[in-house]
Amino acid sequence: DNISGIRQIKAYAAEQVELSRFNRFSDLLRAASLRMMKWWALYSPGMSFVRMTGYVLVLAAGGAAAMRGELTPGDLTKFWLFLSLFYDPIDRLNSLNQMLLSGRAAADRVFEILDAEEEQNSTTGAELPATLTGHVRFDNVSFSYQEQPTLHGVTLEARPGETIALVGSTGAGKTTVLSLLARFYEATAGMITIDGIDTATLAKSSLRDRLAYVTQEPFLFNGTVRENLQLAKRDATDADLWNALQAAHAEAFVRALPSGLDTNVGERGVKLSGGEKQRLSIARALLKNAPILLLDEATASVDSETERQIQDALDRLMENRTAFVIAHRLSTIQNADRIYVLEKGNVIEQGTHSTLLTRNGKYAELCRKSFLAADPSNT
Numbered sequence: 450d451n452i453s454g455i456r457q458i459k460a461y462a463a464e465q466v467e468l469s470r471f472n473r474f475s476d477l478l479r480a481a482s483l484r485m486m487k488w489w490a491l492y493s494p495g496m497s498f499v500r501m502t503g504y505v506l507v508l509a510a511g512g513a514a515a516m517r518g519e520l521t522p523g524d525l526t527k528f529w530l531f532l533s534l535f536y537d538p539i540d541r542l543n544s545l546n547q548m549l550l551s552g553r554a555a556a557d558r559v560f561e562i563l564d565a566e567e568e569q570n571s572t573t574g575a576e577l578p579a580t581l582t583g584h585v586r587f588d589n590v591s592f593s594y595q596e597q598p599t600l601h602g603v604t605l606e607a608r609p610g611e612t613i614a615l616v617g618s619t620g621a622g623k624t625t626v627l628s629l630l631a632r633f634y635e636a637t638a639g640m641i642t643i644d645g646i647d648t649a650t651l652a653k654s655s656l657r658d659r660l661a662y663v664t665q666e667p668f669l670f671n672g673t674v675r676e677n678l679q680l681a682k683r684d685a686t687d688a689d690l691w692n693a694l695q696a697a698h699a700e701a702f703v704r705a706l707p708s709g710l711d712t713n714v715g716e717r718g719v720k721l722s723g724g725e726k727q728r729l730s731i732a733r734a735l736l737k738n739a740p741i742l743l744l745d746e747a748t749a750s751v752d753s754e755t756e757r758q759i760q761d762a763l764d765r766l767m768e769n770r771t772a773f774v775i776a777h778r779l780s781t782i783q784n785a786d787r788i789y790v791l792e793k794g795n796v797i798e799q800g801t802h803s804t805l806l807t808r809n810g811k812y813a814e815l816c817r818k819s820f821l822a823a824d825p826s827n828t
């Protein structure tokens with residue numbers, strides 16, 4: 450599961466710790482597969498040899514006996530057939546080969562990832578000052594995935610403490626904007642600054658230390674609640690954890706888990722609902738207490754009580770921080786200081802909820818189509 454969580458690990462700048470953990474287990478795996486392969490290299494030709502020798506012996510001894518008249522051809526044929534029955538269970542050991550092959554295929558995938566180019570400059574570069582106001586600017590930023598131009602001269606600004614909403618149809622480039630800010634990719638043109646410092650000059654670790662990223666798919670590792678939260682703050686005490694859980698409206702359900710903070714909530718642990726996972730990832734972001742928040746809001750439908758709790762947790766998360774939110778809930782967007790509407794990688798409109806509605810452009814259309822209909826509290 451940690452492979453799909455790479456972005457979360459990076460966003461929490463926990464790569465070093467996770468990397469050494471991963472390397473240790475990969476080494477164990479490699480040693481085990483090598484032992485298996487060596488054994489197989491001996492076993493497979495060895496078995497063929499023994500098997501063929503058996504046939505040759507039966508044929509030679511039996512053939513000679515038959516010619517001397519001590520054995521009828523029918524008895525020889527019986528022997529021949531019994532011999533193949535005898536080999537049958539041994540043949541089944543061949544299925545071991547299948548297992549080994551599939552194991553190797555899985556190992557190959559792991560090695561592919563291990564061999565993938567390590568992210569450049571993740572710890573080299575300038576450091577951000579200890580205190581940030583959180584003033585973020587995108588200045589004419591363009592970006593292409595491979596050859597595909599995705600963002601075209603995007604200019605936007607979040608002043609300290611502001612909440613900026615990004616809206617637009619699927620594929621407009623909203624997630625890409627957040628990815629560039631976290632430097633999962635590098636802009637091909639233009640500049641992104643934080644407090645006037647060009648982020649391209651920064652060590653990625655220093656940059657990501659100051660960002661809390663809540664992804665669209667709330668991601669939990671295969672581990673306990675405690676481990677999942679401590680990713681954001683290694684030395685967090687239980688009191689810290691409970692405070693964050695409480696603020697994220699996650700305290701009640703965590704207390705109800707079989708072993709509380711020590712309950713495994715990963716793939717092999719208890720199943721949490723989408724809303725519960727979301728609140729845990731909000732708690733994790735709260736714990737990180739970073740000055741800049743990136744939030745890719747999930748579209749998952751939850752009941753209205755859960756919705757209210759999540760909204761409340763998000764409001765707390767956005768308090769006193771500069772926040773970029775890709776919002777789907779009208780309630781989040783309405784309260785934003787500024788809304789940027791993206792279409793095909795361009796910012797086509799910007800302003801507050803009411804100015805954009807008055808303008809009666811793309812934003813107004815998006816509102817009519819999705820948000821307004823989905824939110825009965827809006828009149």
Ligand SMILES: Nc1ncnc2c1ncn2[C@@H]1O[C@H](COP(=O)(O)OP(=O)(O)O)[C@@H](O)[C@H]1O
Nearest residue numbers: 594597599617618619620621622623624625626
């Ligand atoms: N990792 C990627 N590789 C290639 N193309 C991508 C990748 N991620 C997104 N895209 C493409 O870039 C465009 C913008 O995607 P995205 O930023 O995810 O949009 P949004 O979040 O607004 O739905 C889409 O056309 C999408 O197909």
Ligand SMILES: [Mg+2]
Nearest residue numbers: 623624625745
């Ligand atoms: Mg997206």
